[in-house]
Amino acid sequence: MIVVEDLHKSFGNVEILKGISTVFDKGKTNLIIGQSGSGKTVFLKSLLGLHTPDQGKIIYDGKVYSELNDDEKRNLRQEMGMVFQGSALFDSMNVEENVMFPLKMFTDKEYDEMKERVDFVLKRVNLKNAHTKYPAELSGGMQKRVAIARAIVNNPKYLFCDEPNSGLDPKTAILIDNLIQEITKEYNITTVINTHDMNSVMEIGEKIIFLKDGHKEWEGTNNEIFKTNNEAVTNFVYSSDLFKKVRQMYIEERD
Amino acid sequence: MKTLILKEIDDLIYGSLGIIVFISFFVGGVVAIQTALNIDNPLIPKYLVGFATRQSVILEFAPTFTSIIMAGKVGSYITSSIGTMRVTEQIDALEVMGINALNYLVFPKIIALMLYPFIIAIAMYLGIFGGWVAAVFGNYSTSAEFVQGIQVDFKDFHVIYAFTKTIIFAFILATIPAFYGFYMKGGALEVGKASTTSFVWTSVVIIIVNYIITQMMLG
Numbered sequence: 001m002i003v004v005e006d007l008h009k010s011f012g013n014v015e016i017l018k019g020i021s022t023v024f025d026k027g028k029t030n031l032i033i034g035q036s037g038s039g040k041t042v043f044l045k046s047l048l049g050l051h052t053p054d055q056g057k058i059i060y061d062g063k064v065y066s067e068l069n070d071d072e073k074r075n076l077r078q079e080m081g082m083v084f085q086g087s088a089l090f091d092s093m094n095v096e097e098n099v100m101f102p103l104k105m106f107t108d109k110e111y112d113e114m115k116e117r118v119d120f121v122l123k124r125v126n127l128k129n130a131h132t133k134y135p136a137e138l139s140g141g142m143q144k145r146v147a148i149a150r151a152i153v154n155n156p157k158y159l160f161c162d163e164p165n166s167g168l169d170p171k172t173a174i175l176i177d178n179l180i181q182e183i184t185k186e187y188n189i190t191t192v193i194n195t196h197d198m199n200s201v202m203e204i205g206e207k208i209i210f211l212k213d214g215h216k217e218w219e220g221t222n223n224e225i226f227k228t229n230n231e232a233v234t235n236f237v238y239s240s241d242l243f244k245k246v247r248q249m250y251i252e253e254r255d
Numbered sequence: 256m257k258t259l260i261l262k263e264i265d266d267l268i269y270g271s272l273g274i275i276v277f278i279s280f281f282v283g284g285v286v287a288i289q290t291a292l293n294i295d296n297p298l299i300p301k302y303l304v305g306f307a308t309r310q311s312v313i314l315e316f317a318p319t320f321t322s323i324i325m326a327g328k329v330g331s332y333i334t335s336s337i338g339t340m341r342v343t344e345q346i347d348a349l350e351v352m353g354i355n356a357l358n359y360l361v362f363p364k365i366i367a368l369m370l371y372p373f374i375i376a377i378a379m380y381l382g383i384f385g386g387w388v389a390a391v392f393g394n395y396s397t398s399a400e401f402v403q404g405i406q407v408d409f410k411d412f413h414v415i416y417a418f419t420k421t422i423i424f425a426f427i428l429a430t431i432p433a434f435y436g437f438y439m440k441g442g443a444l445e446v447g448k449a450s451t452t453s454f455v456w457t458s459v460v461i462i463i464v465n466y467i468i469t470q471m472m473l474g
């Protein structure tokens with residue numbers, strides 16, 4: 001579980017995050033949605049410690065991040081996995097080396113044992129014959145899957161994904177979403193996902209936080225989001241015709 | 256870490272041998288020819304061609320000139336490879352894993368470049384050899400005169416001076432370009448700009464440091 005209390009972050013004199021508080025539960029896929037530029041990536045990177053918050057607390061299962069010393073921070077980070085917006089695979093390493101990297105750095109397992117684990121997670125993300133390929137030789141969807149494999153290989157307690165399915169076709173996007181959700185349940189991970197994809201919201205939005213201009217504008221589940229009367233949320237959700245129709249159906253069902 | 260260092264040695268040192276061999280041989284030749292052409296007074300001994308070639312190659316051409324070339328080759332490679340890692344969030348990925356990315360990326364390069372003096376030694380050897388080839392085959396001096404020139408008034412301290420510079424240049428070549436790559440912001444276009452800026456500053460620092468060391472050690 002991750003508790004966020006009154007998180008503030010500015011760059012120069014522009015305040016990007018203006019006091020965000022929320023709770024991300026274990027074993028759930030927690031979604032952060034909002035328009036481009038609303039601060040989703042900055043928020044996620046602040047959770048990870050890549051940005052230092054100006055004010056506020058982030059508490060990982062009782063551990064207050066800002067109160068940890070460098071060693072404790074490093075240890076905590078080894079329990080985190082992150083899937084970056086652009087995958088961020090190491091392009092000088094092939095798929096197997098990419099996925100094995102966290103194991104090499106942080107465990108003293110023998111090669112065979114690491115290899116077994118790598119094979120296992122690559123199979124888990126449905127990538128079997130790509131071990132010796134380099135990132136440049138993979139499609140966007142495959143890169144995302146390798147990135148997920150790398151993020152989960154060392155059994156993280158916390159998984160962060162920045163738009164894991166942006167730029168993918170709808171079918172692959174749903175596969176990736178489902179994969180993340182399954183892994184979250186299977187290993188009881190606290191997962192936080194940035195997205196502006198409404199399909200993801202419907203599929204895996206167990207808890208949703210809607211950010212607007214650095215504020216938490218709304219919070220709820222995927223069932224609630226289609227019924228809310230919050231104008232900012234409905235403007236965002238029903239910007240596409242498809243979802244306008246979905247809302248119509250919900251309302252008819254309700255009446 | 257060991258494999259990383261070996262990879263850097265392969266990229267930075269081994270990968271630069273070709274151009275260094277090529278440049279030093281011909282630069283040495285040019286130095287010999289120009290010295291010979293400037294000696295028109297019959298009272299000046301012919302062995303001066305060898306002597307001048309040795310002095311200029313060991314003191315300046317091999318350590319300094321080569322390092323400026325390397326600022327272009329190795330330096331822009333370091334900036335663009337680290338810069339690309341920055342803009343594609345690979346550095347963030349390292350940091351998230353709890354790895355000290357600066358250390359992880361720069362340390363192996365510094366270690367690899369500690370082999371840089373070997374390159375410079377090769378450059379010295381080939382520069383003088385190039386001078387000998389040009390002098391002998393261009394009929395500017397005889398082989399014996401040239402070899403006499405190489406040996407005349409040889410000061411060990413000049414070699415110490417040259418290699419002291421070299422080690423410091425190696426350190427500059429590893430760190431300044433890495434700094435520009437690591438702390439860059441933006442996208443692919445900025446990677447290109449960062450490489451250019453890094454080349455300019457690496458060269459400027461090398462030239463200034465060269466001046467200071469020369470003043471301190473020889474002045």
Ligand SMILES: Nc1ncnc2c1ncn2[C@@H]1O[C@H](COP(=O)(O)OP(=O)(O)OP(=O)(O)O)[C@@H](O)[C@H]1O
Nearest residue numbers: 011016034035036037038039040041042043194196
């Ligand atoms: N390192 C930084 N320095 C200065 N400003 C930044 C930095 N990172 C982000 N910002 C600014 O913070 C704001 C929020 O950016 P952020 O990347 O969090 O948006 P986002 O919600 O993730 O958008 P998208 O959906 O397009 O990814 C933007 O106005 C951006 O310009």
Ligand SMILES: [Mg+2]
Nearest residue numbers: 040041085162
């Ligand atoms: Mg973003």
